[in-house]
Amino acid sequence: MKINKLYVSAIVMILLMLGFTYIAVGMDSKSAGGDIVNDLAILGAIVIFSATIIVAIKYVRQMQTDKATGKLAEDNWDGIGEYENELPIGWSIIFLGTIVWAFWYMLFGYPVNAYSQIGEYNKDVKISNAKFEKKYTNLTKTQLTNMGESIFIVDCAACHGLAADGLNGTAANLNKRIQVKSVEYVIEHGSDNHLSAHELATGMPVMSAGLTKKQIHTVAEYVSNGFDKSNKAGAKIFASTCASCHGADGYGTPYVAPNIHTFTPTLVAHIVGHGKHGGIGVMPAFKNLNPVQLKAVATYVTAISKGE
Ligand code: HEC
Numbered sequence: 001m002k003i004n005k006l007y008v009s010a011i012v013m014i015l016l017m018l019g020f021t022y023i024a025v026g027m028d029s030k031s032a033g034g035d036i037v038n039d040l041a042i043l044g045a046i047v048i049f050s051a052t053i054i055v056a057i058k059y060v061r062q063m064q065t066d067k068a069t070g071k072l073a074e075d076n077w078d079g080i081g082e083y084e085n086e087l088p089i090g091w092s093i094i095f096l097g098t099i100v101w102a103f104w105y106m107l108f109g110y111p112v113n114a115y116s117q118i119g120e121y122n123k124d125v126k127i128s129n130a131k132f133e134k135k136y137t138n139l140t141k142t143q144l145t146n147m148g149e150s151i152f153i154v155d156c157a158a159c160h161g162l163a164a165d166g167l168n169g170t171a172a173n174l175n176k177r178i179q180v181k182s183v184e185y186v187i188e189h190g191s192d193n194h195l196s197a198h199e200l201a202t203g204m205p206v207m208s209a210g211l212t213k214k215q216i217h218t219v220a221e222y223v224s225n226g227f228d229k230s231n232k233a234g235a236k237i238f239a240s241t242c243a244s245c246h247g248a249d250g251y252g253t254p255y256v257a258p259n260i261h262t263f264t265p266t267l268v269a270h271i272v273g274h275g276k277h278g279g280i281g282v283m284p285a286f287k288n289l290n291p292v293q294l295k296a297v298a299t300y301v302t303a304i305s306k307g308e
């Protein structure tokens with residue numbers, strides 16, 4: 001009775017698996033006018049499934065009826081003992097073989113410098129970039145700006161908008177250096193976006209200590225509105241709290257703090273190359289642009305931010 005049940009479930013199993021194979025392959029065979037390859041796949045499936053199930057049944061039955069033999073080891077745990085059987089010779093060979101194969105694979109089978117499609121792609125990109133750079137050296141500012149505009153439309157406009165206005169706050173408005181919201185965010189949270197244009201510079205610490213919410217807003221408006229001299233209160237806070245790093249007019253100090261008065265091509269290229277996160281959101285880094293393209297898009301953004 002037990003064994004019958006086993007066979008029945010085996011047959012159900014085979015039929016199920018064949019059913020799935022038919023759904024995956026067989027449907028196609030009709031639409032493709034009975035492609036013989038699909039029929040062969042079904043045939044292969046029948047053979048593989050039957051063989052697998054027959055072997056599985058053999059071992060299940062063996063487990064049901066077999067008695068273990070051999071010498072029991074001395075130790076036993078609550079009556080459960082262990083036989084002192086030798087490791088099957090086939091297993092030992094496969095185990096040792098796997099170790100040997102692993103070393104072979106590491107050292108010779110897939111050497112680090114071997115051919116790879118990714119390697120070939122990278123090589124081609126390098127060659128193409130070199131060609132590109134050779135062709136487009138010494139571009140005039142107008143040419144750079146034009147190239148930058150094309151890149152901007154492809155890579156940046158999706159977030160910043162064609163008019164670079166930030167699409168209602170989705171991304172930064174690039175027509176001005178910085179928005180009130182972003183300045184406030186940086187004062188309250190600090191910033192570490194590599195804006196200082198060299199890798200070792202540390203970011204800006206949180207600067208809200210000693211400033212009220214209102215003062216933070218006032219100085220943020222001062223910065224955001226192009227260092228608006230009529231905002232006396234803002235100018236005063238800036239001079240006492242920010243100028244030591246950013247310079248009296250916010251044009252930045254090399255190695256200390258970036259220019260927050262205007263965009264410069266270097267600064268924009270750095271933002272594009274590293275990405276940025278802040279009060280508005282997250283901008284990904286653009287590693288796919290080559291140096292000429294980076295310079296072009298940075299020149300373009302710098303130009304529009306000045307309203308040129
Ligand atoms: C200790 C020096 C230091 C002081 C003081 C300081 N900053 Fe900064 N600031 C930095 C550095 C460094 C960065 C660049 C951070 C980065 O790489 O993300 C920065 C970045 C900024 C930015 C971000 C620019 C951007 O494009 O996102 C703004 C805005 C800013 N600072 C405003 C201020 C204001 C306003 C004050 C005064 C309340 C101030 N900072 C005080 C060092 C300073």
Ligand code: HEC
Pocket residue numbers: 151152155156157158159160170171172174177178179182268271272276277278279280281282283284286297298301
């Ligand atoms: C996935 C959307 C997205 C794309 C694409 C994108 N940006 Fe941005 N960008 C942002 C966001 C969001 C911010 C604001 C980050 C923050 O909160 O300070 C930003 C900020 C900036 C800033 C800094 C503004 C500041 O206040 O310091 C510049 C410059 C900039 N982007 C230029 C570009 C250029 C050039 C491209 C195309 C190469 C580009 N971005 C592509 C989302 C994007």
